[in-house]
Amino acid sequence: MRLAEMMALRQEICAGLLVTLTERCPLHCAHCSASAALNGRHLDGVALLRFVRTFTAQCRPDVVMLTGGEPLLRPRLVVETARAAKAAGTRTAVLSGAFFAGDGRIPASIRPAIQAVDHVSLSLDVFHEREVARQDVFAVLRTLLRHGITTSLHITGTSSDDPYLSEVTAEVTRIFGTDVPMLVSEFKPIGRAAAWARATPQADSSAAPCAMAAWPVVTVDAAVVVCCNQDVVDGRTRPDHLRLGVLATSTWPEVHERAHSSPVLRMIRTVGPLHIARCGGTDLADYCGSCQRLAPAALDWATQAGTGPAGELLQAVAVRNGQMGGPRALLRRHGVARYAHLVGDDG
Ligand code: SF4
Ligand code: SF4
Structure with missing residues (x-):
């Protein structure tokens, strides 16, 4: 599965499932948004496999993206999840920091996991390079390509003018051509980067729909939530309207149904949380913060506006608008615009 194919699905509701x-x-x-460390928690693997086995040929995500922390610390669970997903027709991708990189050889313990998935994406940025040398990451990429495994790089920099980004993307292109597409984004002030990264200034977002409320996220404490906002994922704030289920007992069709039919989520995807908050009489400036603290009056307004065929139609139009222009347009809006073309082609 190519990177651009995945990105083309990113705004389709329930086309993907992110799993921590x-x-x-x-x-x-130093920039880790998850503040990952060796003493972190593991997701309940039994509950995950039970949930993935509720996918059906008729109702399933197109792709499961395994993330962390470092998902390849659990290679057996990667294999079992990929197999269970594949039984329903779902493909699997893994996002790794390539902690095992060295001379290009992939350790025997990790090889079955790499072979079981449909896409391997590796992280590269100035902080990763202090942990794993760039040439070692490139050696792993060469090995993956030699074995016919579809791959990509997630590259992060400080801003669109960061010289690191122009230098590293040029080197990747020189060495790999278009065989290694790239998703280029900016550091966000989250996790270990909270103290130093700057938030990307937003244009007027007062009625901006949320583009990130499409793929459900399985959190490490086995909840299923609406989006990958780190406060929601980490459970620091997780209001009911951003919860979709519980890994141990919910089924994918139930999560799918709630994600599509929740009137509040429809309005978050259609007019965005700032507008909803304002309609409830609260004037907040913090985009995700307002979403996480919607007052009862705002929730009432969203429930009324998003219920029934009208709410369904508004949501369909918003999703269609978000998909216009394909993955490059999405990355121009949510990644670093000048590198959006490096995502490759989805057709
Ligand atoms: S490789 Fe990824 S998960 Fe691990 S510390 Fe770095 S950013 Fe965090
Ligand atoms: S606006 Fe709400 S749904 Fe969207 S990413 Fe932020 S917290 Fe999540």
């Missing part, structure tokens, strides 16, 4: 397999990671990147 673990909070653990042997690396200690």
Whole structure:
């Protein structure tokens, strides 16, 4: 599965499922949004497999993206999850920090996991390079490509003018051509980067729909939530309207139904949380913060506006608008615009 194919699905509701397999990671990147460390928690693997086995050929995500921490610390669970997903027709991707990189050889314990999935994405940025040398990451990429495994790089920098981004993307292109597409984004002030990264200034977002409320997220404490906002994922704030289920007991069709039919979620995807908060009489400036603290009057307004065929139609139009222009347009809006073309082609 190519990176652009995945990105083309990113705004389709329930086209993907993000799974936090673990909070653990042997690396200690200074920008880690998950503040991963070796003493973090593992996701309940039994509950995950039960949930994935509720996918059916008619109702399933197109892709399961395994993340962490470092998901390849749990290679057996990666294999079992990929197999269970594949039984329903779902493909699997893994996002790794390549902690095992060295001379390009992939350790025998990790090889079955790499072979079981449909896409392997590796992280690369100035902080990862302090933990794992760039040339070692490239050696792993060469090995993956030699074995016919579809791969990509997630590259992060400080801003669109960061010279690191122009230098590293040029080197990847020179060495790998278009065989290694790239998703280029900016550091966010989350996790270990909270103290130093700057928030990307937003244009007027007063009625901006949320583009990140499409793929459900399985958190390490086995909840199923609406989005990958770190406060919601970590459970620091997790109001009812951002919960979709419980890993141990919910089924994918139930999560799918709630994600599509919740009137509040429809309005978050259609007019965005700031507008909802304002309609409830509260004037907040913090985009995700307002979403996490919607007052009862705001929730009442969203429930009324998003219920029934009208709410369904509003949501369908918002999703269609978000998909216009394909993955490159999405990355121009939510990644670093000047590198959006490096995502490759989805057709
Ligand atoms: S590799 Fe990823 S999960 Fe591990 S410390 Fe670095 S950013 Fe965090
Ligand atoms: S606006 Fe709400 S749903 Fe969207 S990413 Fe922020 S917290 Fe999540």
